[in-house]
Amino acid sequence: MASDEPIAMELAKGQREISIASFFEKNRHLLGFDNPRKSLLTTIKEAVDNSLDACEEASVLPEISVEVIDMQNNRFKIIVEDNGPGIVKKQIPNIFAKLLYGSKFFKLCQARGQQGIGISASVLYAQLTTGKPARITSRISKKHAAHYYELHVDTNNNKPEIIKEEEVKWEKEHGTRIELDLEGMYQKGDQSIDQYLKQTAIVNPHVTIIYTNPKAEQIIFPKATDTLPKKPVEIKPHPYGVELGRLMSMLKFTESRTLQSFLTSEFSRVGSGTAKQICENAGLMPNTKPRDITRDMTEKLVEGINKTKIISPPTDCISPIGEQLLEKGLRKEINGEFYCATTRPPGVYRGNPFVIEAGLAYGGDQGADNSIKLLRYANRVPLLYQQGAGAITRSVINTAWRNYGLNQSRGALPIGPMTLVVHIASVWVPFTSESKEAIAHYPEIIKEIKLALQEIGRKLASYVSKKRRIQFEGKKRDYIQMFIPHVGEALKELIKLNDSEEKNVEKLLRAILEEKRGKLEKVEAENPEYDEEFAKIGKSEEGEENEKEQ
Amino acid sequence: MKKSSKNEVIQRIISIADKEVYSKIKKKKAPELNMPLRALSNVKYDPKDGFFELLGKMKERTLTANTIKTFAQTLRMMAHAKNIIQNDDITTKREMYYISKNWKEAAFKEQPESDTVMDDMEAMMMLNREQLGFIPEEKGGEIAGKLIVVDKDTDTGKEIRIDCTKFGSGSYSIPNSVEQLKFETNAKFILAIETAGMFQRLLKHNYWKKANCILVSMGGVPTRACRRFIRRLSDTKKIPVYVFTDGDMYGYANIYRTLKVGSGNAAHINQYFCVPQARFIGVTPQDIIDYKLPTHPLKDVDIKRGKDALKNDPFIQHHKEWRKALEQMNKMKVRAEQQALAAWGLNYVMEKYLPQKLKSPKTWLP
Numbered sequence: 001m002a003s004d005e006p007i008a009m010e011l012a013k014g015q016r017e018i019s020i021a022s023f024f025e026k027n028r029h030l031l032g033f034d035n036p037r038k039s040l041l042t043t044i045k046e047a048v049d050n051s052l053d054a055c056e057e058a059s060v061l062p063e064i065s066v067e068v069i070d071m072q073n074n075r076f077k078i079i080v081e082d083n084g085p086g087i088v089k090k091q092i093p094n095i096f097a098k099l100l101y102g103s104k105f106f107k108l109c110q111a112r113g114q115q116g117i118g119i120s121a122s123v124l125y126a127q128l129t130t131g132k133p134a135r136i137t138s139r140i141s142k143k144h145a146a147h148y149y150e151l152h153v154d155t156n157n158n159k160p161e162i163i164k165e166e167e168v169k170w171e172k173e174h175g176t177r178i179e180l181d182l183e184g185m186y187q188k189g190d191q192s193i194d195q196y197l198k199q200t201a202i203v204n205p206h207v208t209i210i211y212t213n214p215k216a217e218q219i220i221f222p223k224a225t226d227t228l229p230k231k232p233v234e235i236k237p238h239p240y241g242v243e244l245g246r247l248m249s250m251l252k253f254t255e256s257r258t259l260q261s262f263l264t265s266e267f268s269r270v271g272s273g274t275a276k277q278i279c280e281n282a283g284l285m286p287n288t289k290p291r292d293i294t295r296d297m298t299e300k301l302v303e304g305i306n307k308t309k310i311i312s313p314p315t316d317c318i319s320p321i322g323e324q325l326l327e328k329g330l331r332k333e334i335n336g337e338f339y340c341a342t343t344r345p346p347g348v349y350r351g352n353p354f355v356i357e358a359g360l361a362y363g364g365d366q367g368a369d370n371s372i373k374l375l376r377y378a379n380r381v382p383l384l385y386q387q388g389a390g391a392i393t394r395s396v397i398n399t400a401w402r403n404y405g406l407n408q409s410r411g412a413l414p415i416g417p418m419t420l421v422v423h424i425a426s427v428w429v430p431f432t433s434e435s436k437e438a439i440a441h442y443p444e445i446i447k448e449i450k451l452a453l454q455e456i457g458r459k460l461a462s463y464v465s466k467k468r469r470i471q472f473e474g475k476k477r478d479y480i481q482m483f484i485p486h487v488g489e490a491l492k493e494l495i496k497l498n499d500s501e502e503k504n505v506e507k508l509l510r511a512i513l514e515e516k517r518g519k520l521e522k523v524e525a526e527n528p529e530y531d532e533e534f535a536k537i538g539k540s541e542e543g544e545e546n547e548k549e550q
Numbered sequence: 551m552k553k554s555s556k557n558e559v560i561q562r563i564i565s566i567a568d569k570e571v572y573s574k575i576k577k578k579k580a581p582e583l584n585m586p587l588r589a590l591s592n593v594k595y596d597p598k599d600g601f602f603e604l605l606g607k608m609k610e611r612t613l614t615a616n617t618i619k620t621f622a623q624t625l626r627m628m629a630h631a632k633n634i635i636q637n638d639d640i641t642t643k644r645e646m647y648y649i650s651k652n653w654k655e656a657a658f659k660e661q662p663e664s665d666t667v668m669d670d671m672e673a674m675m676m677l678n679r680e681q682l683g684f685i686p687e688e689k690g691g692e693i694a695g696k697l698i699v700v701d702k703d704t705d706t707g708k709e710i711r712i713d714c715t716k717f718g719s720g721s722y723s724i725p726n727s728v729e730q731l732k733f734e735t736n737a738k739f740i741l742a743i744e745t746a747g748m749f750q751r752l753l754k755h756n757y758w759k760k761a762n763c764i765l766v767s768m769g770g771v772p773t774r775a776c777r778r779f780i781r782r783l784s785d786t787k788k789i790p791v792y793v794f795t796d797g798d799m800y801g802y803a804n805i806y807r808t809l810k811v812g813s814g815n816a817a818h819i820n821q822y823f824c825v826p827q828a829r830f831i832g833v834t835p836q837d838i839i840d841y842k843l844p845t846h847p848l849k850d851v852d853i854k855r856g857k858d859a860l861k862n863d864p865f866i867q868h869h870k871e872w873r874k875a876l877e878q879m880n881k882m883k884v885r886a887e888q889q890a891l892a893a894w895g896l897n898y899v900m901e902k903y904l905p906q907k908l909k910s911p912k913t914w915l916p
Contacts, residue, residue: 480615483621486625
């Protein structure tokens with residue numbers, strides 16, 4: 001060995017901090033940029049989700065324009081523009097070109113975005129594949145100028161690198177526009193941009209989306225209501241489910257002077273009575289100073305919390321889609337015979353409130369021999385990838401659909417003419433990965449999903465059995481009617497009826513039959529809300545191969 | 551059976567069609583045809599009357615999915631009956647089945663369906679199928695022995711005298727309709743035999759001459775004509791009827807029981823088609839033991855038949871002797887055919903068995 005230095009010293013030379021941006025540069029699949037087709041969709045999705053969150057936070061009815069331009073050689077230019085509140089000048093570079101920078105991570109509040117990764121990751125992806133900077137324009141009011149930025153992500157330092165900045169003229173009073181050049185692939189089908197935008201429109205009836213696809217066709221999804229969804233409220237964490245480390249850091253940074261006031265002011269659903277109870281169960285004095293609480297004491301505190309009965313967190317912080325809107329969306333998209341939807345009462349996992357909603361459209365044009373179609377949503381965002389992995393699919397598979405009139409093999413989605421929608425709304429949606437494609441398997445969530453599915457399943461079963469009953473009754477009547485002319489003919493011979501008397505006998509017999517068995521109910525439901533053009537959007541065109549999930 | 555003129559029968563048919571069906575339809579009420587349920591569960595046995603009589607259970611055919619087809623078929627068959635009576639014609643049961651093939655969806659699939667509707671029509675109108683113009687194609691049974699049957703020539707109407715002693719090794723066939731027949735005889739009894747084989751054996755050796763009797767071959771369960779023939783012969787000439795069948799459940803509970811008191815299925819006409827004075831001389835279960843007859847083991851179907859008879863047959867239930875006999879056979883678990891007597895010699899049956907049995911009424915069953 002050439003040197004007497006311990007090997008560790010040699011090794012230390014190669015050990016250095018890795019910036020988050022560098023990490024994601026290498027692991028972009030974690031964020032949903034695994035392949036060109038998915039990357040294009042993810043970019044659109046991040047931009048649109050951000051626009052919708054911004055508009056709703058500012059109580060503006062969202063109007064979003066999405067343009068995807070084919071630049072040839074697998075390059076695309078995408079432009080997403082909204083009428084949201086805009087972004088103040090100094091924040092623009094951080095928001096678009098610094099990973100893990102955002103407003104939502106520390107808040108417990110229902111929103112589409114969570115971590116502050118998505119849009120800056122898209123900027124990074126664009127930069128990696130085309131080398132071109134992101135072009136951002138934003139304006140916050142009539143009185144303020146519009147600012148234009150060209151940005152790169154400095155991957156070594158996870159910092160924005162400003163290529164160009166200037167004030168520009170913009171006809172919009174407020175709003176934000178992002179323009180990116182990136183490598184991608186455009187294809188219609190189940191996991192397409194068209195499908196994502198359509199499904200977004202279905203569960204966000206207050207949103208207008210103007211979409212121009214790479215074939216230069218413009219599709220407008222007009223808003224169906226002028227009412228914004230109830231604005232979700234930010235809540236404090238609930239004591240149940242708060243982990244030790246989190247509790248320790250909360251104790252360190254609190255401004256409260258006693259343990260009791262710490263508990264009442266930092267948590268939801270804790271009054272002074274409950275706080276005293278927690279302290280008693282933890283064997284700690286209510287007037288202990290938070291700063292003096294050691295790691296061991298914190299552990300006791302967690303035990304105390306778990307021993308104390310605390311009412312569930314407030315649930316007004318969640319804004320579900322609602323049974324009516326969910327059903328309406330299904331009617332527009334699917335020409336079926338039977339529709340129903342349900343919104344479950346709120347549940348709690350790890351101290352986070354959540355609401356499960358489910359809806360279904362049955363029969364009609366849908367094929368009876370295939371697996372059902374499952375549409376999954378989280379906080380009003382459609383989940384298009386990783387269908388097999390999440391808690392939603394697991395719950396659907398574990399529900400006994402045979403009881404509700406569908407076929408089902410063990411461990412598989414049910415078979416039948418049905419589209420199923422499941423939505424989870426929560427202050428914090430537990431995704432299995434940062435690409436937000438599947439919901440983590442929390443038993444509380446799975447249980448609620450199953451309850452929702454069972455509820456709509458029962459409604460379906462009663463419809464299916466009613467339909468069978470009516471069809472059976474219809475067959476019986478047809479059978480009876482078949483013999484009525486024979487009765488007429490026999491009577492004609494037996495008591496010498498003339499032709500008109502014979503016809504009258506048949507007519508009377510039909511009337512008697514109708515009266516005796518009651519009016520035959522109709523099962524073929526009309527669905528005036530079905531929109532054929534709308535339903536076609538995003539479907540694979542004939543001859544075009546539908547790329548399956550990677 | 552009530553004697554009705556052709557006109558009366560036609561009027562009955564029309565009246566049912568008019569009152570039960572047409573007038574109800576005009577009043578916007580569901581038309582219905584009601585007829586007695588023809589089954590063992592709907593008969594009672596009173597030994598004073600001597601035959602199965604109907605109880606009150608009825609079945610209804612109307613505008614329901616289960617009954618509309620037979621409802622329409624019954625009406626169409628009634629219309630056909632009316633036509634053939636008016637035209638002085640007849641239709642065999644098989645022909646009726648083929649005629650229905652013109653009724654499209656109301657056609658009968660198999661002849662048993664059409665036979666059932668025909669029997670129901672009889673029961674509903676309390677008329678004999680011959681009065682409705684329908685005749686069976688089955689053979690009525692064979693006669694040999696000391697009997698002269700007086701019939702009429704169908705063309706000339708002249709009397710014909712048929713001497714049943716003059717058929718040699720052959721026999722006289724009972725016609726489908728026996729009401730017009732007259733009898734001349736001085737025989738001492740009538741012997742009704744289950745199998746054609748046993749009939750042939752007795753005929754071959756002119757048993758009827760030695761015993762001074764009339765032999766009847768029933769060929770299984772006796773037809774209506776056969777039952778009616780024996781009944782009229784026995785009634786008018788005041789001679790007893792003895793029955794000789796295989797020693798098994800079918801011989802007892804089906805052949806003998808039907809001859810004597812009628813059947814559940816034809817309960818509506820039993821009054822005329824039964825022979826209450828008939829007595830069972832053999833082969834009884836006790837005979838199997840007494841005459842050491844070769845046997846066969848009872849099959850499941852035999853055991854079931856015996857249990858059904860004990861449980862559901864009002865005739866068997868009424869007679870203690872019959873109950874004992876069936877229980878005895880169930881215990882023995884064997885049966886014996888009439889012709890098993892041949893094991894003791896071909897002529898054993900007429901030289902020993904029948905003379906002994908006829909002399910000892912104690913060994914008979916009621």
